Amino acid sequence: MLSRKYVETFFEEKIDRHIPHLSVDCVIFGFHGADLKVLLLKWKGFDRWALPGGYVERRESLDAAAQKVLLARTGLRRVHLRQFHAFGGLNRKEASVRKLFAGVGVKVPDDTWPLHRVVSIGYYALVDYWKVRPGHDFMSDSCMWCSADELPPLAFDHRDVIRVARETLRESLASPHIAATLLPERFTMPELQRLHEAILSRELDRRNFQKRMLESGMLERLPDRRTGGAHRAPYLYRFKVERAGLSD
Amino acid sequence: MLSRKYVETFFEEKIDRHIPHLSVDCVIFGFHGADLKVLLLKWKGFDRWALPGGYVERRESLDAAAQKVLLARTGLRRVHLRQFHAFGGLNRKEASVRKLFAGVGVKVPDDTWPLHRVVSIGYYALVDYWKVRPGHDFMSDSCMWCSADELPPLAFDHRDVIRVARETLRESLASPHIAATLLPERFTMPELQRLHEAILSRELDRRNFQKRMLESGMLERLPDRRTGGAHRAPYLYRFKVERAGLSD
Numbered sequence: 297m298l299s300r301k302y303v304e305t306f307f308e309e310k311i312d313r314h315i316p317h318l319s320v321d322c323v324i325f326g327f328h329g330a331d332l333k334v335l336l337l338k339w340k341g342f343d344r345w346a347l348p349g350g351y352v353e354r355r356e357s358l359d360a361a362a363q364k365v366l367l368a369r370t371g372l373r374r375v376h377l378r379q380f381h382a383f384g385g386l387n388r389k390e391a392s393v394r395k396l397f398a399g400v401g402v403k404v405p406d407d408t409w410p411l412h413r414v415v416s417i418g419y420y421a422l423v424d425y426w427k428v429r430p431g432h433d434f435m436s437d438s439c440m441w442c443s444a445d446e447l448p449p450l451a452f453d454h455r456d457v458i459r460v461a462r463e464t465l466r467e468s469l470a471s472p473h474i475a476a477t478l479l480p481e482r483f484t485m486p487e488l489q490r491l492h493e494a495i496l497s498r499e500l501d502r503r504n505f506q507k508r509m510l511e512s513g514m515l516e517r518l519p520d521r522r523t524g525g526a527h528r529a530p531y532l533y534r535f536k537v538e539r540a541g542l543s544d
Numbered sequence: 545m546l547s548r549k550y551v552e553t554f555f556e557e558k559i560d561r562h563i564p565h566l567s568v569d570c571v572i573f574g575f576h577g578a579d580l581k582v583l584l585l586k587w588k589g590f591d592r593w594a595l596p597g598g599y600v601e602r603r604e605s606l607d608a609a610a611q612k613v614l615l616a617r618t619g620l621r622r623v624h625l626r627q628f629h630a631f632g633g634l635n636r637k638e639a640s641v642r643k644l645f646a647g648v649g650v651k652v653p654d655d656t657w658p659l660h661r662v663v664s665i666g667y668y669a670l671v672d673y674w675k676v677r678p679g680h681d682f683m684s685d686s687c688m689w690c691s692a693d694e695l696p697p698l699a700f701d702h703r704d705v706i707r708v709a710r711e712t713l714r715e716s717l718a719s720p721h722i723a724a725t726l727l728p729e730r731f732t733m734p735e736l737q738r739l740h741e742a743i744l745s746r747e748l749d750r751r752n753f754q755k756r757m758l759e760s761g762m763l764e765r766l767p768d769r770r771t772g773g774a775h776r777a778p779y780l781y782r783f784k785v786e787r788a789g790l791s792d
Contacts, residue, residue: 315661317563354661358632382630382665384606413563413602417630417663 298433303397307405314351316409319416320362321349321383321454323461324370326425326441327478332494333441334458335369335430336448340437341399344392344451347458348439349416362419369439371429376422376477380464381457384415388453396451400435420461422477445497465495476535484522484530485509546681551645555653562599564657567664568610569597569631569702571709572618574673574689575726580742581689582706583617583678584696588685589647592640592699595706596687597664610667617687619677624670624725628712629705632663636701644699648683668709670725693745713743724783732770732778733757 302310324335336345348369352361358379366375393410397403404411430439442448444462447455468474475491489505509515516536521529550558572583584593596617600609606627614623641658645651652659678687690696692710695703716722723739737753757763764784769777 315565315663317566318663352632352663355634357634358630358663379630382606382627384600384665386603386605415563415566415600415606415665417632 298435300400300434303400303402303434306402307408311351311408311410313353315354317413317415318352319349319414320352320358320365321347321416321418321457322362322365322369322377323347323418323420323458324366324428325420325422325444325461325465325478326428327491327494328425328441330490330494332444332462333425334444334447335428335439336442336450337369337432337436338438338440339396339399339435339451342396342451343449345442345448345454346396346451347454351410352417358417362417366421368433369431370421370423370427371431372423372427376474377419378421378464378468379417379419381418381460382415383418383453383457385453386413388414388416389451390414392451396435416457418457418461420465422465422474424477424480426480444494462495469495482518482532482534484532486530488533546683548648548682551648551650551682554650555656559599559656559658561601563602565661565663566600567597567662568600568606568613569595569664569666569705570610570613570617570625571595571666571668571706572614572676573668573670573692573709573713573726574676575739575742576673576689578738578742580692580710581673582692582695583676583687584690584698585617585680585684586686586688587644587647587683587699590644590699591697593690593696593702594644594699595702599658600665606665610665614669616681617679618669618671618675619679620671620675624722625667626669626712626716627665627667629666629708630663631666631701631705633701634661636662636664637699638662640699644683664705666705666709668713670713670722672725672728674728692742710743717743730766730780730782732780734778736781 326333326335335348337348338345348365350361350365352358362377366377367373390411390413394404430441432439444458447458465474469492475488478491479487485506488509489500489502492505493500514535515533518532518534520532522532523529574581574583583596585596586593596613598609598613600606610625614625615621638659638661642652678689680687692706695706713722717740723736726739727735733754736757737748737750740753741748762783763781766780766782768780770780771777
């Protein structure tokens with residue numbers, strides 16, 4: 297968490313501890329209802345939302361820098377975290393950094409590298425929606441889940457970053473680990489289908505989906521059913537694989 | 545191509561044109577015989593081989609930096625080029641940079657960033673083996689194809705970089721573009737099978753492979769057959785998709 301003092305003295309005292317022109321950005325996905333969610337920050341006095349991210353210290357690996365961001369924003373220590381793309385175009389709107397810090401009354405010196413070219417290493421994380429305690433701090437008014445299909449106005453090139461993260465997530469849906477990290481341990485077939493539909497942004501045929509999932513051999517049907525609903529109680533399943541591919 | 549004068553004055557005059565602590569490395573794959581090949585450089589007076597790579601200019605995108613390396617080493621302008629991972633661990637053996645330049649009599653100043661932490665953005669390229677004219681220059685004795693299964697001693701963490709590139713290539717084999725860029729336009733079923741086997745590093749069942757490929761709908765059988773061999777002349781195929789996913 298960033299304190300007022302840390303931020304106020306960042307550009308004088310701490311910037312040189314970091315690798316210049318480099319940052320990490322984290323696209324943190326969760327699943328709630330039938331909706332794929334992304335965790336976003338609203339910076340104080342700044343009219344756009346942004347992905348949680350940070351600079352990389354000189355004696356810190358990229359993975360460690362991303363895990364640090366995750367911990368600060370979700371309270372989670374061991375999460376499925378995957379590097380997916382480096383964003384290194386020529387106009388990532390680095391000048392917005394000045395506005396972002398102006399919102400909390402910190403002046404950014406003209407010659408500092410965060411105002412100029414920054415290459416950002418994108419990571420995505422898949423987290424259990426219910427386990428996250430979104431963390432905001434001195435810089436940010438709020439940190440909250442937003443629908444991946446209806447994003448608010450975003451800073452920098454963060455809309456592109458989320459788009460590429462989503463494409464990668466879609467491609468990786470073949471791996472059972474993915475769904476396993478976004479669902480509770482026991483789930484019904486309709487819940488699993490809604491998750492796949494949310495990631496793919498399209499409806500799937502119920503029978504084909506169920507057939508494909510059962511034939512994959514990834515699922516174990518549990519002896520008890522979900523009760524309490526108006527309909528016939530659905531079977532509960534869990535993944536046979538170990539839950540949560542851990543990156544550390 | 546690097547000239548003697550360019551290299552000799554690099555650390556005094558040109559290093560500041562580049563984004564510090566950042567580089568690109570290119571894993572250039574070709575297919576020859578039944579073998580997956582990687583294009584490697586042997587630096588003068590240095591006992592290890594290395595991937596072609598370079599630093600990134602301040603007014604150059606990451607993709608442009610990688611394309612520049614490709615052009616210099618293969619003579620090819622439009623190739624399937626894909627960014628696959630950023631290598632940002634804490635000990636990528638950056639100190640070897642000193643030995644590398646010592647091989648051509650260039651002294652590297654102690655305080656220069658290439659000797660310290662460097663994050664490298666990995667790209668892989670799939671090229672037509674027969675179209676490449678490997679390019680060496682003032683820094684390198686030779687630039688040549690090496691078997692991906694029997695790599696020579698490699699500098700830095702380049703063995704890891706090649707391993708991750710190969711894993712990515714393996715995962716992307718589902719896309720017909722991949723095979724299309726590594727084969728000549730017209731090919732036989734055994735040639736296609738050998739390519740898949742080389743990428744996967746394992747033998748495939750001939751009948752299953754042929755069945756799967758034909759059912760995919762990606763292939764078009766041509767009216768003429770390959771002639772000249774001792775066996776029954778095999779059918780020739782080509783991909784229905786457009787050849788070569790171009791990145792620029």
